[in-house]
Amino acid sequence: MPVVTICADLVEDDAVSFGLDFVGRLRKVKAPVSTSNRALYEAVANSFDSTSSLKDKGRITVRILRKPDDTSVFKGTDAQSYILEGYEIEDNGIGFTDDNLRYFKESDTRNKPSGKGVGRLLWLHVFDWAEVTSIYDQDGSQWERSFTFSEANNGINDAETKPTKLTNRKATQTKVRLLRPKSNRIAALATDVKSLASHLLEHFLLFFTALKGPSLVVIDSVTSETQDVGNLFKEVIGDRHSEEPFNVKGLAFVLHHLMVKPTTTRKNTVNLCANRRVVTTELVSSLIQDVGNATAVTVDKSLRYQAYITGDYLDEIADDERTGLKFLADTEPEEEEPETSLLTEIPPMPVVQDQGITKSELFEKIADLIRMKLNTHLEGVRRQKEEKLEKFAQQDQPQFRPYLERAKQHLGRLKARPNQKAIELALYEARIDGRTEMNNLIDRIITESPAHEQVEDARKRLVEDFTKEANRANVYALAEYVCLRKAVISVLKALQQKKDGDADKNNVYESVIHNLFFPRFQTSDRIPASHASETRREIAHLWLLDERLVFHRLLASDVPPSKIRGFLSNDDNSTDIVVFDPAFSASDDLADLGSISIIEFKRPGRNNYGLAQKRIP
16 A cells, blocks of 8 residues: 655655744743643544534544553552553544644644644643544545654654545544653543543533533543543533623623532632633632632532633633633722922823733622622521621620621621631621721811801711710620630639549649739749730739739749849748739728738648648638
């Protein structure tokens, strides 16, 4: 059978099959490891294009190619293991005719309306080479063409074509084998049938929303496990798909709403598409906080939500690798210009914006449409947030009750499923809002001057608003004061309970009670009365004895006089707590200075006092 080499017929120079520096163009392609599956998607997309005219008679098969793992014998197992060898994509489309091969051999071609002309270059970033075999019809005859696509071949330089016998006419068929994945890419590739079928469905989902189209099947070459992606679409989505056209600044888009069973994915996502293929994916929660990352959005808690957005504008701004979209940049607020003299002042250059929109403008509209679609779910989430706020303010921290209604007005500050810390922070923010409003009201009451007869009524309303806000602040402070003291007293009572393993089952050791009032072996010089921090502790629990003890000149806890500031003594005996110049001592006369108060903690029933210690019954 004659063999015909066609490279010379397609380009003037056999040595440069792409008509440019192939390796240089290859290196300019962006191919992050995390997007390695896109190399396979590009091959499948070519099959969709090739079979588009066949409608429901089109057939696409993706085979996961495996080979025996030669190292399995060293792993101490009798079972044969296999490793990924690559993928084979087979279709019954038009095939590699002369025109299609010429387009394949040229970079950045625009022969396909949905093509970028560089998809096949991704193959060589993920795999070492690709083998192509195609049977096609041309000029009334049937031909078989094969070639290897690789960096070593500078693209293609070995394409061969041979005629097939008419008596043994075959159906058109093209096989693309992507072989030997690079070692750093294997972990990022889908290597089992279910996972790969799910990835293909998510990426090409809009190809399946039409009533009729090519079938897509995934097969494992070793186990023969098979998954029909079309059937997976019917199972996961079925008829739970609707379209909603919308416009942003005169640009037309379509929002595809899909309610999805959590078989392939458990996340709620927004997918921006170019030419019906997913380019970027983001969580719905980045647009609408009340939609959890993986929370069901239907009443029966069975479905997730996914949005797919298409439009001519997205087709135009997709980058060559379909990994990003080139939106207009969001304009930043203008900064105040510095003062300049007339001699040095130069008029600013006018900023010319291209026709288009920013990503935030598009997402703002998408978020509004999704809110309307998921309104029932969002109302339920808001009710749950309100219930959590009410429970926390009524049962855990009643000092926040005055700010409960204000917090409900800002439910957007809370995630879909807030924890207790987030609830408390939201109430704190409501308190801060109230304090800010009170300060603003003070300024308005003071600064606003009468301008007409109704001003007194306006001022009266301002004063009433201020009084209400001030009352909320006072109620909060009082409730916090009461709750804190109740907590301290509860701890003190708990410390007086019997302890397992304690020789004396009736009372706890003195040091435990002592430390509750003030830490032992410390002075107020080292632990001043201030707000608590990593290095400081509030002297707040002295009020258990008397609130006036907090106001003193010096306090020492289990510190001998020889180590107390300004105390000239060699005595190493110490009292539990000694307070110098407290607000009260032997008398309640605040003018009585130079006084000392001594506090001793004695454990009832203690019998093991030393000779120098006095037993107190």
